[in-house]
Amino acid sequence: MNLLFNTILADGYTSNSQIARLLTENWVLNNSYCPSCGERPLNEFENNRPVADFYCNKCNEEFELKSKSGKLSNTITDGAYFTMIERINSENNPNFFFLTYTKQWTVNDFLIYKYRNIAI
Template identity: 35%
Template sequence: MQLNDQLVTEYKSESQRARIMTEYWVGSHIACPRCQGTLTPLSNNARGADFSCANCTQRFQLKSYRGKSKSKLIGAEYRTTLKTHLSEDAPDLLVLRFQRDLTVNEVIHYRKDDICEHHILPRKPLGPNARRAGWQGCMLDLSSIPGTMIFPLIH
């Protein structure tokens, strides 16, 4: 299955293009991994989540990337990510991997209960000359989190 690049013709940023295409694809092709309900996109300003299940109300954060399988993914701001994933209403994580030709390879579901503080790794803060000096991102270490592949479907 392919991502739809017709959705992003006016965008120049590769990360914006990927975000829009992958969020649209998940909303169109993936059911809630917990209850098979419909995943509804949240507003672009929703913190820490991209979808909510219309049936069970579980929230989901989508991370996507192009290329080979990875055990670590770039996350957002460290403290915000930590706070989000350790909160009562933490989102589950969906990781979508696609290729240069926009073919979707896989979507893996990670349950929020399996994501712990030691899976969220701080990155070095940006230096004093950076536009966002002091800002600290994070990496999500997926290597020891049990994930369930939900696409392609396993029979």
């Protein structure tokens, strides 16, 4: 597995958050697979879709990528808190990829949280 980001994709970008989004999403597309069924590659939703970055054509699972420089903590920042809570509580809630990276634009850690919606 290649742990280096394709930094050439970020040429012309100046915003660190935009660079991180572009590089991390590209890395997931090129290096991950569906943890539910093993299908590869995943597909990318259109930009700005609330709480959904990737999906699997085979089993229809959806995934949201959360990434940050450094180490993961107990808090995951999300710009649209209420949208995130609404989506998590919906019938079609996403699974999560958590990716951390170094200042040298390499993957430090990649975790998968598979959400199971269990009816009680």
